[in-house]
Amino acid sequence: xxxxxxxxxxxxxxxxxxxxxxxxxxxxxxxxxxxxxxxxxxxxxxxxxxxxxxxxxxxxxxxxxxxxxxxxxxxxxxxxxxxxxxxxxxxxxxxxxxxxxxxxxxxxxxxxxxxxxxxxxxxxxxxxxxxxxxxxxxxxxxxxxxxxxxxxxxxxxxxxxxxxxxxxxxxxxxxxxxxxxxxxxxxxxxxxxxxxxxxxxxxxxxxxxxxxxxxxxxxxxxxxxxxxxxxxxxxxxxxxxxxxxxxxxxxxxxxxxxxxxxxxxxxxxxxxxxxxxxxxxxxxxxxxxxxxxxxxxxxxxxxxxxxxxxxxxxxxxx
Amino acid sequence: xxxxxxxxxxxxxxxxxxxxxxxxxxxxxxxxxxxxxxxxxxxxxxxxxxxxxxxxxxxxxxxxxxxxxxxxxxxxxxxxxxxxxxxxxxxxxxxxxxxxxxxxxxxxxxxxxxxxxxxxxxxxxxxxxxxxxxxxxxxxxxxxxxxxxxxxxxxxxxxxxxxxxxxxxxxxx
Ligand SMILES: Cc1cc2nc3c(=O)[nH]c(=O)nc-3n(C[C@H](O)[C@H](O)[C@H](O)COP(=O)(O)OP(=O)(O)OC[C@H]3O[C@@H](n4cnc5c(N)ncnc54)[C@H](O)[C@@H]3O)c2cc1C
Ligand code: SF4
Ligand code: FES
Ligand code: FES
Numbered sequence: 001x002x003x004x005x006x007x008x009x010x011x012x013x014x015x016x017x018x019x020x021x022x023x024x025x026x027x028x029x030x031x032x033x034x035x036x037x038x039x040x041x042x043x044x045x046x047x048x049x050x051x052x053x054x055x056x057x058x059x060x061x062x063x064x065x066x067x068x069x070x071x072x073x074x075x076x077x078x079x080x081x082x083x084x085x086x087x088x089x090x091x092x093x094x095x096x097x098x099x100x101x102x103x104x105x106x107x108x109x110x111x112x113x114x115x116x117x118x119x120x121x122x123x124x125x126x127x128x129x130x131x132x133x134x135x136x137x138x139x140x141x142x143x144x145x146x147x148x149x150x151x152x153x154x155x156x157x158x159x160x161x162x163x164x165x166x167x168x169x170x171x172x173x174x175x176x177x178x179x180x181x182x183x184x185x186x187x188x189x190x191x192x193x194x195x196x197x198x199x200x201x202x203x204x205x206x207x208x209x210x211x212x213x214x215x216x217x218x219x220x221x222x223x224x225x226x227x228x229x230x231x232x233x234x235x236x237x238x239x240x241x242x243x244x245x246x247x248x249x250x251x252x253x254x255x256x257x258x259x260x261x262x263x264x265x266x267x268x269x270x271x272x273x274x275x276x277x278x279x280x281x282x283x284x285x286x287x288x289x290x291x292x293x294x295x296x297x298x299x300x301x302x303x304x305x306x307x308x309x310x311x312x313x314x315x316x317x318x
Numbered sequence: 319x320x321x322x323x324x325x326x327x328x329x330x331x332x333x334x335x336x337x338x339x340x341x342x343x344x345x346x347x348x349x350x351x352x353x354x355x356x357x358x359x360x361x362x363x364x365x366x367x368x369x370x371x372x373x374x375x376x377x378x379x380x381x382x383x384x385x386x387x388x389x390x391x392x393x394x395x396x397x398x399x400x401x402x403x404x405x406x407x408x409x410x411x412x413x414x415x416x417x418x419x420x421x422x423x424x425x426x427x428x429x430x431x432x433x434x435x436x437x438x439x440x441x442x443x444x445x446x447x448x449x450x451x452x453x454x455x456x457x458x459x460x461x462x463x464x465x466x467x468x469x470x471x472x473x474x475x476x477x478x479x480x481x482x483x484x485x486x487x488x489x490x491x
Contacts, residue, residue: 001358001361002361002362003340003345004340004341004342005340006319006338006339006340007339007340008339009339009383009385009386011385011386030383032381033381033382033383033386034363034378034381037342037362037363037380037381037383038362038363038381041361041362042362050339052383052386054386101363101448102366102447102448102449103376103426103444103445103447103448104366104369104376104377104378104426104448105363105378105448107375107376107377108377108378108381108382228447229447229448230364230447230448230450
């Protein structure tokens, strides 16, 4: 049994009310709770106030606008995965959402919660007892990193499936705070700090994800994991093709998903060269499970798989 | 800790219960309402043993705050009548061995069968992919659910039914 620590639950009916509650010290947002609650049960977060977004119906819709697809932060991952327009205009995102956890997690978990997922590490996602036996670590309560000897910065892995897809699709996060609305490109939202890898303040609220609708654009997502369900990614790969231009993003490495620079100078059809560039630029670490050498070799394989599928989708069907 | 009274529908009955903010739906079902059919496995979202239907959808009771269920409808394994084709099918196919995963499997199956009258084996496998079973190897479970969709099992007749479950006293105060 893993009892939750004590807290006060708030269920605001408007975004403004939610923002007011988030200003309280030690307040945290709960969306689906599928990341926050297990983490609280392990003593990783002890918020005094938990602000539920359950009743903010306005955050729960998917809208197709002329230039963008707008996905509310509270849209369930199951809906993102199954929605026809998302599958069409943001294929990689729908595929990524469809690989998160198991069906229960996708029904309960939200897109906003996935984008704001806490980073993961084999030395962090453990019980209080386990972590205390090891003397804790930089990310919480400790002074050292057990992954990088002498490391001064936490390198816990971005383990959210939708992150790589959102970056590859040039999506924009719409964030509400006391000062109003601001927009951040997904490519800038995730930062290289495992302690907190998202550029959003604790008293701000992610409202929606906007994905541009671009004619003839195709995308695909591939995930490496041991079992076909439940497991977090051991590698997360999203690719986007605009004609011959290609973008490749690889995640589940460290805190910031990595855009493959080498791919940007190549044409989409140079599959081998792109996969080679990705393998050169990505260095998996022993921060999450899975043999590091195997994960490194699989970068090439997963990138190729995603590219081949995207190229196939770009071809007019005969 | 403040107790907050909520009203929710549990297995069709309007139920009032006082809960703490930090209590999960699973804890309230098992320890306040004595509905111990729903199992507590990992208690952190990994195994699916705690699956119940929330407004008809299979969810994890261990990751659902009880307070968030106010005004909603919860269906647990106790809702399944003793004579039920799904139970009989699990029995005939040997789909339960130690039985720990069974209540969760049954509720996931109920959620699926309510949406798809005759689910394919692939769709069954996908639906139960969040429910771990350490005993059966899943094959018998998939077959048991498929047989219900295909209508090849009947609920057990009265004389073949196991004795009713013992009842557990009044909810703990
Ligand atoms: C067994 C198991 C397996 C899993 N497997 C995967 C997996 O394979 N891939 C994966 O990506 N995830 C996985 N998850 C994690 C989780 O289920 C998903 O990431 C889910 O999308 C989280 O969404 P949520 O709504 O439940 O988030 P919550 O738990 O409610 O929130 C997560 C975090 O985001 C913050 N937050 C939520 N919404 C907002 C918002 N609108 N604005 C600002 N901050 C917000 C919360 O404060 C919290 O810190 C798994 C979880 C479990 C228990
Ligand atoms: S990467 Fe290092 S500091 Fe970060 S969680 Fe893991 S062990 Fe801790
Ligand atoms: S007890 Fe809820 S998923 Fe294991
Ligand atoms: S029957 Fe034992 S875990 Fe499934």
